[in-house]
Amino acid sequence: SYELTQPPSLSVSPGQTASITCSGDKLGDKFASWYQQKPGQSPVLVIYQDTQRPSGLPERFSGSNSGNTATLTISGTQPMDEADYYCQVWDSNTYVVFGGGTRLTVL
Amino acid sequence: EVQLLESGGGLVQPGGSLRLSCTASGFTPSDYGLNWVRQTPGKGLEWISYISGSSSIVDYADSVKGRFTVSRDNAKNSLFLQMNSLRVDDTAVYYCARDTDLTYFDLWGQGTLVTVSS
Numbered sequence: 694s695y696e697l698t699q700p701p702s703l704s705v706s707p708g709q710t711a712s713i714t715c716s717g718d719k720l721g722d723k724f725a726s727w728y729q730q731k732p733g734q735s736p737v738l739v740i741y742q743d744t745q746r747p748s749g750l751p752e753r754f755s756g757s758n759s760g761n762t763a764t765l766t767i768s769g770t771q772p773m774d775e776a777d778y779y780c781q782v783w784d785s786n787t788y789v790v791f792g793g794g795t796r797l798t799v800l
Numbered sequence: 801e802v803q804l805l806e807s808g809g810g811l812v813q814p815g816g817s818l819r820l821s822c823t824a825s826g827f828t829p830s831d832y833g834l835n836w837v838r839q840t841p842g843k844g845l846e847w848i849s850y851i852s853g854s855s856s857i858v859d860y861a862d863s864v865k866g867r868f869t870v871s872r873d874n875a876k877n878s879l880f881l882q883m884n885s886l887r888v889d890d891t892a893v894y895y896c897a898r899d900t901d902l903t904y905f906d907l908w909g910q911g912t913l914v915t916v917s918s
Contacts, residue, residue, distance in 0.1 A: 726904035728845075735895060735911055736845065741904040779845055783902050788859050789835070789847035 695784040697792035704798040711767040713795045715780030718761060723782045725763035727756060730794075731776045739778075740765060767797075775799045802826035802907060804896050809912030816886050816916070822879040822896030822909055830854065830874040833899045836881050838892035839911075846892075849881065850899070864890075886916045 698716045705711045715725060725743050728736035738747055740756035743763065753768045767774055780792040808820040822834070836849040848861045849870040858870055869882040879896050893913050897905040 724903045728905070735908040736897075736905070737908070738904060738906050741900075741906070747906065781845075781904070788850060788861070789837075791837075791845040791847065794844045 695782070695787045695790050697780055697782065697790055699778075699780060699792040699795045701793070702796045702798065704800060705770050707770060707772060707799055709770055711770045711774070711797055711799075713765045713767075713778050713780075713797065715763040715765075715792050716761055717763075717782065717790075720761050720763055720782065721759045723758075723784065725756065725758045726781045727763075727765045728779045728781065729774075729776045730779065736779065770797075770799050772799050804898065804907055804909035806894065806896055806909040806912040809894065809914045811915045811917065812886055813918050814886060814888055814916055817882070817884045818886065818914060820881040820883065820894055820912060820914070822881075824877045824879070824898075827898075829872070829877050829879075833857075833902065834872060834879045835897045835899055835905065836868075836870065836879075837895045837897050837905070837908075838890075838914075839895070840889075840892045851879070883914070886914075888916050890914065891916045 727740040729739045730736040739754050743758040744756050755766045757764050777794045779794045806822045812818050830853045833852050837847050848864050850859045851870045867885045872879045893911040895911045896909045898907040
């Protein structure tokens with residue numbers, strides 16, 4: 694079955710750039726999506742189809758996907774960005790796969 | 801307002817059954833595939849089921865195949881998940897989620913908690 698690997702945690706200072714990676718076999722051949730989940734809340738889509746940002750989402754969120762790695766980048770990270778972030782792909786065999794999630798701490 | 805609202809969660813004993821519902825509003829459900837995604841307390845997200853807009857295609861994660869059945873009633877803007885032979889490790893918050901073009905989930909419900917315990 695297809696697997697996606699994310700680092701469990703990442704810490705950045707306010708104003709810095711946070712880069713959250715997601716690794717999988719030939720991930721660049723698939724469309725990657727990213728979700729933000731704050732404590733006690735439902736996940737929210739922040740990036741879809743590798744690089745697309747839903748309307749209303751701050752421009753500081755961006756995405757890329759190439760080779761075996763997709764990356765969610767948050768430029769000028771703010772305290773409100775502290776959350777868990779999950780990558781996700783649709784795979785022809787496994788259907789939907791989520792990464793294990795990365796807890797972003799802004800301190 | 802475009803939203804999904806789950807209901808039906810609760811406490812059930814191992815081996816028991818439960819039926820979850822998800823009501824859609826603000827959009828035409830038949831235009832979208834709908835999914836169930838669950839999250840074990842303190843853990844990550846796990847996709848468990850998909851049903852196409854016309855109900856012609858359904859699929860399940862191996863962890864629930866043969867025990868869970870997904871269905872929908874577009875006339876009632878509703879999605880269902882019939883869960884049988886529940887196990888302790890089915891304890892989770894269950895979300896319904898709308899997908900677009902089989903690539904991403906652009907709308908999530910608030911979730912309903914299912915607890916399987918004796």
